[in-house]
Amino acid sequence: MSAVIEEHHHDDHHHGPDKGIMRWVLTTNHKDIGTLYLWFSFLMFLTGGVMALGIRAELFQPGLQIVAPEVFNQLTTMHGLIMVFGAVMPAFVGLANWLVPMMIGAPDMALPRMNNYSFWILPFAFGLLLSTFFMDGGAPNYGWTFYAPLSTDYAPPSVTFFIFAVHMMGVSSIMGSINVIVTILNMRAPGMTLMQMPLFVWTWLITAYLLIAVMPVLAGVVTMMLMDIHFATSFFNAAGGGDPVLFQHVFWFFGHPEVYIMILPAFGIVSAIIPTFARKRLFGYDSMVYATASIAFLSFIVWAHHMFTVGIPIAGELYFMYATMLIAVPTGVKVFNWVATMWQGAMTFETPMLFAIAFVILFTIGGFSGLMLAITPVDFQYHDTYFVVAHFHYVLVPGSVFSIMAAVYYWLPKWTGNMYDETLGKTHFWLSFIGVNVTFFPQHFIGLAGMPRRIPDYALQFADWNMVSSCGAFLFGFSQLLFMFIVIKCIRGGKKATDQVWEGAHGLEWTIPSPAPYHTFSTPPTDMKEAHG
Amino acid sequence: MNRVKRMWQLGLSLLLFSNVALADWSALNLRQGVTEISREVYDLHMLIFYICCGIGVVVFGAMIISMLMHRKSLGVKPATFHENTNLEIAWTVVPIVILLGMAVPATSTLRDMYEPGDADIDIEVRGYQWKWQYTYLDDDPAKEIQFMSALMTPQDEIYNEAAKGEHYLLDVDNPLVVPINKRIRFLVTAEDVIHAFWVPDFAVKKDAIPGFVHESWAIVEEPGVYRGQCAELCGKDHGFMPIVVHALEQDDYDAWVAEKQSEAAAIFETVGKTWTQDELLAKGGEVYARNCVACHQVNGQGIPPAFPSLVGQGVTVGDIQENIDVLLYGRAGTAMQAFGQQLNAAEIASVVTYVRNSWGNDTGDTIQPKDIHTQMASQ
Numbered sequence: 001m002s003a004v005i006e007e008h009h010h011d012d013h014h015h016g017p018d019k020g021i022m023r024w025v026l027t028t029n030h031k032d033i034g035t036l037y038l039w040f041s042f043l044m045f046l047t048g049g050v051m052a053l054g055i056r057a058e059l060f061q062p063g064l065q066i067v068a069p070e071v072f073n074q075l076t077t078m079h080g081l082i083m084v085f086g087a088v089m090p091a092f093v094g095l096a097n098w099l100v101p102m103m104i105g106a107p108d109m110a111l112p113r114m115n116n117y118s119f120w121i122l123p124f125a126f127g128l129l130l131s132t133f134f135m136d137g138g139a140p141n142y143g144w145t146f147y148a149p150l151s152t153d154y155a156p157p158s159v160t161f162f163i164f165a166v167h168m169m170g171v172s173s174i175m176g177s178i179n180v181i182v183t184i185l186n187m188r189a190p191g192m193t194l195m196q197m198p199l200f201v202w203t204w205l206i207t208a209y210l211l212i213a214v215m216p217v218l219a220g221v222v223t224m225m226l227m228d229i230h231f232a233t234s235f236f237n238a239a240g241g242g243d244p245v246l247f248q249h250v251f252w253f254f255g256h257p258e259v260y261i262m263i264l265p266a267f268g269i270v271s272a273i274i275p276t277f278a279r280k281r282l283f284g285y286d287s288m289v290y291a292t293a294s295i296a297f298l299s300f301i302v303w304a305h306h307m308f309t310v311g312i313p314i315a316g317e318l319y320f321m322y323a324t325m326l327i328a329v330p331t332g333v334k335v336f337n338w339v340a341t342m343w344q345g346a347m348t349f350e351t352p353m354l355f356a357i358a359f360v361i362l363f364t365i366g367g368f369s370g371l372m373l374a375i376t377p378v379d380f381q382y383h384d385t386y387f388v389v390a391h392f393h394y395v396l397v398p399g400s401v402f403s404i405m406a407a408v409y410y411w412l413p414k415w416t417g418n419m420y421d422e423t424l425g426k427t428h429f430w431l432s433f434i435g436v437n438v439t440f441f442p443q444h445f446i447g448l449a450g451m452p453r454r455i456p457d458y459a460l461q462f463a464d465w466n467m468v469s470s471c472g473a474f475l476f477g478f479s480q481l482l483f484m485f486i487v488i489k490c491i492r493g494g495k496k497a498t499d500q501v502w503e504g505a506h507g508l509e510w511t512i513p514s515p516a517p518y519h520t521f522s523t524p525p526t527d528m529k530e531a532h533g
Numbered sequence: 534m535n536r537v538k539r540m541w542q543l544g545l546s547l548l549l550f551s552n553v554a555l556a557d558w559s560a561l562n563l564r565q566g567v568t569e570i571s572r573e574v575y576d577l578h579m580l581i582f583y584i585c586c587g588i589g590v591v592v593f594g595a596m597i598i599s600m601l602m603h604r605k606s607l608g609v610k611p612a613t614f615h616e617n618t619n620l621e622i623a624w625t626v627v628p629i630v631i632l633l634g635m636a637v638p639a640t641s642t643l644r645d646m647y648e649p650g651d652a653d654i655d656i657e658v659r660g661y662q663w664k665w666q667y668t669y670l671d672d673d674p675a676k677e678i679q680f681m682s683a684l685m686t687p688q689d690e691i692y693n694e695a696a697k698g699e700h701y702l703l704d705v706d707n708p709l710v711v712p713i714n715k716r717i718r719f720l721v722t723a724e725d726v727i728h729a730f731w732v733p734d735f736a737v738k739k740d741a742i743p744g745f746v747h748e749s750w751a752i753v754e755e756p757g758v759y760r761g762q763c764a765e766l767c768g769k770d771h772g773f774m775p776i777v778v779h780a781l782e783q784d785d786y787d788a789w790v791a792e793k794q795s796e797a798a799a800i801f802e803t804v805g806k807t808w809t810q811d812e813l814l815a816k817g818g819e820v821y822a823r824n825c826v827a828c829h830q831v832n833g834q835g836i837p838p839a840f841p842s843l844v845g846q847g848v849t850v851g852d853i854q855e856n857i858d859v860l861l862y863g864r865a866g867t868a869m870q871a872f873g874q875q876l877n878a879a880e881i882a883s884v885v886t887y888v889r890n891s892w893g894n895d896t897g898d899t900i901q902p903k904d905i906h907t908q909m910a911s912q
Contacts, residue, residue: 061692062697062701062702063691063697064691064692064693064694065602065693065695067772069772069773070769070839071772073766073768073771074770084703136837136838136840137838141768143766143770147726147727147766149725149726149727149743150726150766150768152864154662154725154726154768154868156839157801157838205782210577214836215754223598232845238742238743238744238745239743239744242744244727244742244743244744244745245742245745247691278603278611279611280611280612280615281613281614282615283614283615283616284615284616284621285615285616286616287621289773294860305889309729309738309740309813310740310742310746310747311739311747311762313744314643314644314647317647318643321636321640321643322636323640325632325635325636326632328628328632329625329628329629329632332624332625332628333621333624335592336592336624339592339595339599340617340771341615342599342600342603342622343595343599343603343612344599344603344612344614345599345601345603345605345611346604346605346610346611347599347600347603347605347608348604348605348606349600349604349889357596357600359598361596362791364589364592365589367590368585368588369586371635372578372581372582372585373719374579375577375578375635375639376639376643377573377574377577377639377642377643377646377736378574378577378578378639379583380574380736380737380738381563381578381599381736381738382575383729383735383738383764384729384731384738384764385764387760411838438628445560445561445562446534447565448561448562448563449560449561449562450564450733450761452731452762452763452771452772453766453769454771455762455772456772456773457691457702457772457773458702458738458772459700459701459702459703460697460699460701460807461560464560465560468646478839
């Protein structure tokens with residue numbers, strides 16, 4: 001490692017960013033690209049959010065009022081696709097771009113030109129995906145899980161565009177992950193061992209391997225769909241000797257690791273924030289790393305728990321139930337470590353800490369419903385009901401999305417050099433916290449009471465809680481405009497941030513000036529004592 | 534045991550949802566159902582739920598205590614510990630033990646559900662976009678009962694032009710009828726896309742997948758009407774294909790079977806007679822409303838391009854034989870199903886007559902049930 005660094009030629013020519021739009025189009029700077037990813041993901045978050053509000057508006061009351069059933073199905077499908085692939089994943093990639101080089105003392109990502117490509121593919125991929133709304137037959141309407149044959153023989157013609165868009169997202173993700181892995185393994189500052197890396201770097205390293213492992217599987221399954229649709233193959237067509245269940249196996253072999261792709265970096269973020277505001281080192285760093293790796297490993301061998309009702313033999317049902325239950329162990333270790341970190345600390349509750357604590361509590365609630373869903377015989381009752389909807393929204397919204405918001409508040413002063421408005425930040429937190437719970441907690445009840453998911457209209461006994469849920473959704477949705485206002489206000493000015501920003505913060509990113517200069521760590525740092533909290 | 538459980542429920546509901554829950558706990562929780570299996574599932578659900586609540590009290594309790602006591606504003610000094618091997622081993626081992634405690638009853642319930650056994654009645658459940666077909670299998674094909682079961686809720690209730698009935702969206706024209714205390718085997722499959730057959734009160738949910746026949750079973754213990762819905766996204770009207778099961782005493786069930794069989798004989802007779810155009814149009818209107826409206830709409834205009842218009846274009850004003858063929862055998866690769874498997878000859882003949890003479894289509898054609906019957910029989 002040190003030999004490489006000694007050869008590194010010192011570049012005295014510190015130039016700043018170019019001017020105008022071309023700065024963003026041609027940039028190879030990890031901070032610029034991180035910013036692009038984050039704004040793109042926020043735009044997609046609002047786009048997917050508007051669709052969610054369309055869904056919740058229709059479900060405000062029984063009966064069909066606002067959207068027709070075929071439009072409703074397009075909204076649920078596109079909401080899922082956009083939130084998963086357009087909002088949550090790019091947000092984490094944006095954070096990785098900004099933070100990984102600064103946390104490991106590297107001057108930039110290892111492959112800056114590829115970094116530029118992997119971002120600029122995304123607007124085209126999502127442009128293509130969104131354009132299907134204007135096509136004959138409308139946008140994809142077969143659910144974000146796009147089960148064949150509904151997504152093949154019975155799909156609208158736009159399915160081909162959907163397949164191409166998914167391919168593009170896959171290419172982008174794979175390039176992004178290669179970049180993260182190469183950066184982390186090759187560009188750490190001299191003397192920083194793997195077990196000295198901040199947990200955010202560790203979780204992203206593992207996430208990147210997950211992405212490389214499963215995005216090709218997704219590409220494979222959509223390619224098989226394409227062949228079935230246009231080239232008369234019968235991978236998933238029972239009448240031609242194919243197997244619709246094969247689709248689900250391949251999809252969930254991608255899909256289960258995918259859900260951990262959306263939560264592991266969140267674990268890293270929370271593991272950075274809680275120690276800072278508890279003013280106490282992270283409890284059980286080593287076990288955090290091993291728990292993350294265990295969760296990643298287990299994610300590959302539990303996929304059929306999404307498919308308990310497809311008619312799997314009892315031996316298979318039992319295996320997938322036991323394997324799924326096992327995930328509770330490393331996940332529990334993480335939660336216990338966070339609680340032990342808080343224990344006997346000296347806590348303050350700035351906005352990032354509020355989001356991080358809410359993450360721990362609400363993610364754990366999502367974990368409990370996940371444990372319930374793992375129990376096969378009971379899953380037969382829960383499967384494809386609003387109980388499942390409540391479960392995965394609890395791990396994704398107050399889970400992944402809250403962690404992203406926590407990260408933005410936490411590192412925004414470093415990025416912009418200004419403190420955000422703490423009062424507004426706390427207001428945003430409480431509105432979001434109340435909104436998210438009012439939206440998704442009642443969905444546990446309507447699911448248990450028997451309401452299937454993905455229906456535009458429902459029987460009268462589900463009416464009360466659906467109305468509550470819709471009110472919460474609008475509260476949560478509109479609160480995010482406040483978030484946008486706070487971020488823009490902070491970019492434009494505010495109280496100047498110190499280099500350290502937070503009293504209890506540790507890590508290399510806090511050793512550089514605020515705002516972080518365009519180029520950082522052109523000379524690698526040497527003191528690794530502060531590498532992680 | 535039961536009393537303890539009740540008190541738990543009461544306590545929890547007071548704690549969590551105040552008096553909303555007391556009024557109607559059933560609207561918030563899983564149903565106990567009417568089979569031994571469904572009650573077992575309910576008990577397992579409650580067990581896991583209480584265990585989760587217990588863990589939650591400990592974890593969230595520790596967090597809340599910590600948030601109240603370990604605040605900088607109270608002037609505390611942060612501790613410096615950051616690992617404790619014994620503690621970490623404990624919170625790895627204890628969850629494993631708890632999980633084992635969950636796995637044992639879960640395994641036993643699952644084994645009960647998968648227990649093989651001879652069925653008293655075999656019912657094939659076949660999912661179509663967007664209705665169910667039930668076939669009571671019998672070694673003697675003449676005794677086989679087969680019918681379609683579709684949503685009966687009127688469109689004006691759905692579109693808020695009329696008050697919604699008590700069983701809004703959960704009412705069908707022909708419910709599935711089963712006797713109580715008999716082991717009923719459901720053989721679940723589908724014709725087009727994947728559906729899922731779900732009756733919560735029986736704890737039965739099985740995906741209906743084209744090309745596969747999966748089985749599930751139930752022994753219903755109480756007579757009554759049990760309602761469920763399709764649980765797998767199956768296209769536009771996924772939310773509009775309920776399942777209704779009437780469980781009857783054995784005598785009532787036998788009477789129902791006899792009635793169904795004589796009904797089949799009566800239909801056979803009507804196919805033989807010559808129908809007037811008015812009779813065909815009247816019958817055709819009913820058939821259209823039940824089977825065609827969802828896609829082709831009341832005005833026949835459809836929702837192009839997925840569901841084409843029937844007005845002034847295509848087979849409905851073209852070759853009559855082609856029109857009949859599309860209806861009998863469907864159109865491959867589209868949502869147009871092979872209605873020859875779902876409707877009888879009189880229904881096919883009348884609906885063909887209807888579409889060729891409605892909404893300005895004026896071919897003047899009439900087609901007789903007996904001709905359709907000949908064509909269907911020759912296949």
